[in-house]
Amino acid sequence: MALYHPVKIGSLELSGNLFLAPVAGYTDRAFRSLCAEEGACFSFTELVSAEALSRNFERYKLGAVTSSVPANLVRRGENEKHYAVQLFGAVPESIYRAALLLAPLRPDAVDINAGCPVPKVVKNGAGSALMKDPSNLGRVVEAAVRASRESLSSVPVTVKIRSGWDSDSINYAECARIAVEAGAAMVSLHPRTRGQGYGGRSDWSRIADLVTRLSVPVTGSGDLYTPEDARLMLKETGCAAIMFARGAMGNPFIFSATLSLLETGGYEPVPFSARIAAALRHLEMLSADIGERSACLEMRKQFCAYTKGFPGGAALREKAVHAETIADYQRIAEQGLRKGDCHSF
Secondary structure (H helix, E strand, O other): OOOOOOEEEOOEEEOOOEEEOOOOOOOOHHHHHHHHHOOOOEEEOOOEEHHHHHOOHHHHOOOOOOOOOOHHHHOOOOOOOOEEEEEEOOOHHHHHHHHHOOHHHOOOEEEEEEOOOOHHHHOOOOHHHHHHOHHHHHHHHHHHHHHHHHHOOOOOEEEEEEEEOOOOOEOHHHHHHHHHHOOOOEEEEEEEEOOOOOOOOOOHHHHHHHHHHOOOOEEEOOOOOOHHHHHHHHHHHOOOEEEEOHHHOOOOOHHHHHHHHHHHOOOOOEEHHHHHHHHHHHHHHHHHHHOHHHHHHHHHHHHHHHHOOOOOHHHHHHHHOOOOOHHHHHHHHHHHHOOOOOEEO
């Protein structure tokens, strides 16, 4: 089979296998739209608290997403053909109620986060802490599946996991098996432990191992920063799809470049001017969603990602962290482009 190919996740049929991972603080609706434009076949929202959604369940039951969750996090992007809303939580009933409340959004899938390593998520038993209690992970998945059948037209439920909690508890195979038995239609594996955080190297051999164990598609994540990384993971692991995370931040062009590499054997370098233009478009779309002031504050870290790795980028980032208006960003971009164009990848 060709490395770039369609993927079937339960009832969901995707035209290709290049996915955008959920990344807190980065994969807002505007950025997901840019990635879809560049060839991302499937994307995931930032992680959304099931507790925040379900807290006002009786008031909002089957009506709309609660006001405690920003709409730009969970609404479908303008050109986003297929997307999933990712939920995190450790209480099955909260996951069930939160998933019910997603009905008006009509997501193509509901994803369960069992991989986030940050303390504010794991302290309540959610994220990668679910891997310390595989039986509860199964109950959480079952709850989401039940909600999907009742109000979401049985869209697939998927799950994202890590290798385990730490080096002494590598249990991705057990957790994946339990999740699939509970109804998960796809498992995404970031083969680092929670203890590793984002340090060290991810162990792709665990992705390859999981592929041999499951009857559902396995998506690989971890250390994917270039199109060549994506091609290598697909070749080495046999995973059904790959999921760009940090490698896509500030660089939606990684999808079109990877597609070109997989289909033709090469790709054109991305000029700095294109990255800057994408950043400004991102800002404009984000401003339309949440207002200029909030968008400009939110865009500070995003702009840093767009300029990373380019000569003179540090000076632009220093200015960007003080930007307060779209005009400020436009002036900063113009200053950067005066230095001449260069390329990434």
